[in-house]
């Protein structure tokens with residue numbers, strides 16, 4: 134086999150779409166600046182504590198709704214009790230464009246109304262184990278944006294956290310959407326390729342990932 138040819142990559146499961154280089158450098162810079170401000174407060178970025186006493190290696194700040202394992206609330210009782218920053222309209226519009234470009238479905242894009250985003254920062258050693266995003270009471274797609282260091286992103290299946298899975302790389306500016314039959318697929322980040330980022334994004338180290346979601350919750354019907 135000719136080692137110069139790239140290895141064939143397994144196709145992604147239906148409903149999972151990877152759009153490399155979706156964000157311009159300017160858009161990445163603007164997102165980095167917005168995330169930097171949200172990381173300060175009103176609820177500062179933190180390593181989330183897990184119910185088993187462990188601490189996640191990624192640091193997370195949320196907007197719209199605050200996520201802690203395994204529920205959403207408006208205030209961050211596990212951090213400082215403050216209400217999280219509002220989910221801005223410009224991010225709703227960005228999410229709609231992402232759904233349109235991923236699926237080419239104008240009605241699905243117009244109906245997409247993300248109301249929360251988890252913003253994760255990974256240093257070179259951080260990882261995220263295989264999991265499903267299933268604390269949302271909605272099956273609307275998850276829109277994921279990556280900035281900074283490239284990562285290995287493990288795209289699994291909806292049945293088990295184990296094989297079959299496909300490892301792809303998510304680089305700075307990439308869009309990944311998982312919806313439809315892939316909405317509840319297991320996924321994780323086994324590795325960050327440290328030092329691969331272009332500092333022109335304004336991110337000085339590590340990887341930033343933003344996942345927009347639709348919680349399906351309202352203030353009168355929050356997570357039980």
Ligand code: SIN
Pocket residue numbers: 251253261277286303320321322342344
């Ligand atoms: C997540 O699963 O919540 C984040 C995924 C990523 O960092 O790409």
Ligand code: MN
Pocket residue numbers: 264265266320
């Ligand atoms: Mn996830």
